[in-house]
Amino acid sequence: MIGLGLIGYGHWGPNHVRIFNHFHDSCVRIIADTDSQRLKAVRQQSPEVELTDDYKELLRRPDVDAVVVATPVSSHYGLVEAALLAGKDVLVEKPITYSTMEADHLIALAEKQDRILMCGHVFLFNAGIRRLRQYIDDGTMGRVYYMTATRTNLGPVRRDVNALYDLGSHDVSIFHYLLDDKPVEVGAWGEKFLQLDIEDVCFASLRFPNKTMCHMHVSWLNPRKERTLVVVGDKKMAVWDDTSPLEPIRLYDKGLMQEPYYDSFGQFQFRLRDADVLIPKLISEEPLKVQDRHFLDCVQNRQRPLTDGKFARDVVETLESLMVSMRGMGIDRASKRSKPTANRVRRARV
Ligand SMILES: NC(=O)c1ccc[n+]([C@@H]2O[C@H](COP(=O)([O-])OP(=O)(O)OC[C@H]3O[C@@H](n4cnc5c(N)ncnc54)[C@H](O)[C@@H]3O)[C@@H](O)[C@H]2O)c1
Secondary structure, eight states, rough: EEHHHHOOOOSSHHHHHHHHHHSSTEEEEEEHHHOHHHHHEEEEHHHEEEEEHHHHHHHTTHHHHHOOSSOOOGGGHHHHHHHHTTTOOOEEESSSSSSHHHHHHHHHHHHHTTTTEEEOOOOGGHHHHHHHHHHHTTTSSSEEEEEEEEEEEEOOOOOOOIIIIIIIIIHHHHHHHTTTTTOOOEEEEEEOOSSOOSEEEEEEEOOTTOOOEEEEESEEEEEEEEEEEEEEEEEEEEETTTTSSSEEEEEEEEEEOOSSSOOOOOOOOOOEEEEEOOOOHHHHHHHHHHHHHHHHHHHHTTTTOTTBBHHHHHHHHHHHHHHHHHHOOOTTTTTTOOOOOTTTTHHHHH
């Protein structure tokens, strides 16, 4: 039986408690939250679990083998560091940290302490995203030309990170996973409408080594809840819609092809391929459950997780580069000159 401690019982933490208490070989023994109202909520939902407002108490417990950190991003670094130093395996929510430097330190510490460090990039455990990866790996899609992701909703509004770090971390993790690579060039635009220093909306573009382009639109200031990804390859095109649980993927046998031979200029044209649409049957299991099961398996078998510190660090590296671009990008139309920091866009290679 793996004993767990959870730090942060806010919006997302209760899901981990439900799932780890559902498995036959794990049990949440203690929950820490600095907010007494949240501890009251645990009392009602899980009366058997022990509670504390001091996470250090949780780290001192010998019956806690692993710690789940589900607090705001700004606190991840300090809490994960303390948990690793206390000899605990750690599952931390996404993104792992705010900076690459912090993530590098945590990776080195986990190595030194011989502890498992995993980040909750939950979409890598989503059946639809995994099927897309399969279609890319087995050649079904052909060469991937571009992908475009939309992740919008009205709220919830974060106060410690912007929409890029909060929502965009999901799409960056998906792009990295599907292409099994990191971007070589990035650019982003964002704007702060609700709060002084936090972007609510971000439009970002990323170019990967084989010229694959990716684009994402993330926002918590939008009337529609959308969770979509379009993948355009030279053999097939696919649309993933996470708000459609029964049919999340549609695979289109569509494309435009050049005629291989032509005798005259008039014959030089593209042939339209517009054939069947496949809706694959996916075994739908709650992605968070698959993710948390993977963490337990890694803890039990001492295996490196799919979303280990290195994967999570690379996501942060891309987010950091996008931030550099977002905070400096633009052409001043009056002077027709780049804004002072605009050159960073081209240099923001990762
Ligand atoms: N994977 C997903 O789809 C997903 C969805 C939502 C949130 N998240 C992630 O989960 C994390 C938490 O998000 P949330 O929406 O639950 O936030 P939240 O603000 O609702 O909850 C965070 C909780 O942590 C507590 N807390 C803060 N600092 C603490 C500390 N030092 N010690 C103990 N408790 C502390 C707060 O009191 C609060 O109850 C974030 O990293 C977020 O990115 C992931």
